[in-house]
Amino acid sequence: MQRDANFANIPEIPFMDFIFKDYDEKIKDYKERPWIVDIPSGKTLKFGQVKKDAIKIASGLARRGFKQGDTLYFLTYEMAELYLVKIGVWLLGGAVRGCYQNEAPDVCAKQIKESSAKFVMADSDTIQVIRAALELVNYEVCLLSLGDEKIKGSTHLSTLLNDDGSAYKPPNNINVKEDMVAVMNTSGSTGSPKGVVHTHYSCIGGITYLQFLKTEDTVLEFMINYGIGAFSTMMFNLWTGRTVYHINKFDRSQYFQHILTYKPKSLVLYPFVANWFARCDDELATLKSKGFINLITIGGWVLDVATADSLTEKLPNTNLQQDYAMTEILFASVTDSFENPKNKLERCKSEGHEFTSSGRMLPKYEAKILDLSTGKELGPHGVGELYVRASHITRGYLKPGNQIDSSSIDKDGWFQTGDLAFFDEKGNVYVKDRVKFTYRYKYDIVSPFEVEAVLQQHPDVQEAGVVGISHPDTNSATRALVVLKPGRECSAKDLCKFVADRCPESKQLHAGVQFVKSLPVNKGGKLDRQALKSLALLYG
Template identity: 75%
Template sequence: MQRDANLHSIPEIPFMDFIFKDYDERIKDYKDRPWIMDIPSGKTVTFGQVKNDAIKIASSLARRGFKQGDTLYFVTYAMAELFLVKIGVWLLGGVVRGCSQSESPDVHARQINESSAKFVLVDSDTIQVIRNALEKLDFEVCLLSLGDEPISGTAHLSNLLSDDGSAFKKPKDINVKEDVVVVLHTSGSTGPPKGVVHTHYSCVGFIDNYKFRRSEKSILAFTINYGVSALGCTMFFLKAGKTLYHINKFDRFQYFQHIHTYKPSSILLYPFVANWFAQCDDELATLKSKGFLNLISIGGWVLDPTTADSIFEKLPNTHLQQVYGMTEIQMAACTEISETPKKLEHCTNEGHNFTSSGRLQPHFEGKVLDLLTGKKLGPHEVGELYLRTPLITKGYLKPGNQVDSSLIDKDGWMKTGDLCFMDEKGNVYIKDRVKFTYRYKSVIISPIEIEAVLQEHPDVQETGVVGIPDLDAVHVSRALVVLKPGRKCTAKELCKFVADRLPEHKQLHAGVHFVKSLPVNKGGKLDRQTLKKLALFDVEVL
């Protein structure tokens, strides 16, 4: 199915030409407004300074030997100043690639090497790990840095901005469908993160498609600065004149204070964080009384119905929007927003409720195929989602700056790895990652279904379910549970709670382990690989 048979055309122009089209005229009335503000550092870039500063940076990089097609690799906690440098690179026809700040020198060395990156950007928190990584390489790089103070041996941002801009020359002969803009990283939810290659054409289409989803004048978000969400949010906001308040390091104890300080009209939450957010009754009551929060966007995965309904009940005047996408195909679907806030749409399948991720966006086609036979399935039949779109990645980066495009079949379809179904209206309902499912005897179990039931228990704050190998049943289900403060529910009580609501094959035959917190991966999602390792212990983890 396809959302719109009369698709608007994707502009076939270089990424920066698209972003800066009519820019000077557009920003006249808001040139002093923040485009990005980093929290808690307060580093801010205004709309009025973006283009001029980026040209100075581009000129300075050109003087240092940066050429069209070269790659800048970055490892930093910054967002505001980082994107100034990124735009400088893009103005030169270059490529950017980032990585998690917590990776090892070996990982950084491998990624710098496979990207052939001769320019590397750091800050005071990451300079040492990068210096250790560079010792493993057989070529020299130009080190750049961000932060309050210059770092020895690096060209600080202040040095780049002191350039007069005269060395900047707009690149010629950009092939928009072939030339690369960015290498994004997957979240690593099913294995080591992969470098996903996107072109000028796919990036333009990604930002252009943003106009089909609800957005507000400002958003407060915690998102990795080398991922797809950061690219989409920052560059659409730059084009649309909106403000991003970015939390560099997420801290639950400071989160609501940040909301009240900056008063964003919208926030972005991962489902894992949304589960905690929904339990903060006093804070949500205060937020409701203030009335400035108009929209909560849910991204990164799907929100369970219990949490979605809880947020709506506590913030009935705030719209809730769920977005579905992947680094490989960017934003594929989102729920439509009505004039009056309402609950996320639910649908029952195989006795369980699921929240809708909305219909596919323009330029996207989707189909659901049976996991075993490959047969195309109809409404409400569960299988694996396949997507086709001109916005798809060129492929995964390989050593030597090469691209592996084998994830796309000869007809242009990509196997998403997501278990889902669609309803008669074309709404997408994601059930789980295919890799996270497991067999109990002859039945395929989706852990998210059991998690959704556990989330209904009044003592449960967060939970994750995995399959434990079993000689008789193939796998049996075990839950790791974080209880709300002061609650003392027992494992036996939770097992009975599930048994009273689910059929025998979906019960917690391997019991419940209590933990202080659930593991989170570098992309901010529940780390199911680590979760399974914890669940394999035979004693409760306290």
């Protein structure tokens, strides 16, 4: 399949009208096929039950006062049952917002009030947080629950599924470019998570643009259930008849066993996990011999060259693709896997370091690079901040009272991504780091990702995280926290020399190396750089 700009035509209709268009006819041959399978519980939602069960849920919610424009707030580890409820909400013209399962009650309360949520859903693992949050909310809500346990004082999902569906009435007069479908929390990589507002139009755009990515009939992933990645994957697969195996609580010690049990044809990996995955030599040898994984998609950030090449070498018959996406702008670019199905990720050198490409911008997306100091637009290989424009990006961030702050998008429609990047002559985008994560060594800007990429080339290194530590003479000095491969030994002096042999003075490990058992992970499943810096400071 070749890229076709017609894929980028976004119909201006309500979101569920788009998803359920000709649905009954489409699924006739695969009604019994699983849409979502939760791991490890094995709870399964089949294509044939989705629409009829969602209508029952919509009817049950309507009987309890849910109206068009209302919001459901959720805190749960479930995925299959959660999406059934979400669809019920969307059928009524409502919106959803979720949160990190171990979030503090006051943060949940803030988000509930910010969203004016009148319906709140939890499971047995999260109910204590929700009860504490609701004590801080100064209005009554309808409490819902899902999972195996029926929670006292709540309406359980099983009750909604026993509804006869007669109270469901499709909403009228939906404004597809204004009305909310979902408020999706950012991962909080540069601060507190923000609520990103997506409408019927932008959600349809996000689903439509996934057609530009190579996909398989089955995928295994462990994405956060309140994020843009899970939303796009679940709804695209419902729309196209594909199966998602979702790991509710990611555990590295169980990951390869889950792969062998479910035999997915594709995997979705964050680079932080891919760094570890690519260096599990024995397990990858087993996967290579089994031969069922055709595709690995990298999202959430970019792979370093050493990790990308390791995956290509150890799984030579598995296609590797990388996309560039953000909660705010959805999927904006992808590597050209349709034209070169077995190629390595393209790479390009910048300031002495090699980077992997996130591909070209998708049709109807525009992008530009602006110099950090002058704001001047830069040409190929000019490094600056990436700005993106498209018709279906977010409306902005949610403010209290269900209001929207659109200040992140300028008067001409450009969204400031906060990513340091450059383009090559072919139009491929290369993302170097978050602007907020960079620091100065004397007069030079240092990207921690660049130094991490060098450390990942060392044969004894499993994972590495780099931060800048304040220094009176040089502004900052670089310190690395390193996880070694099992059974390997390496000194801090060896790693400092390894980096010094490959990097200019500004990117060397002047603040040394500290060995740790693991690196901190943030709420979105990515490397937590704020916690990493706090950890680095503990070592003096």
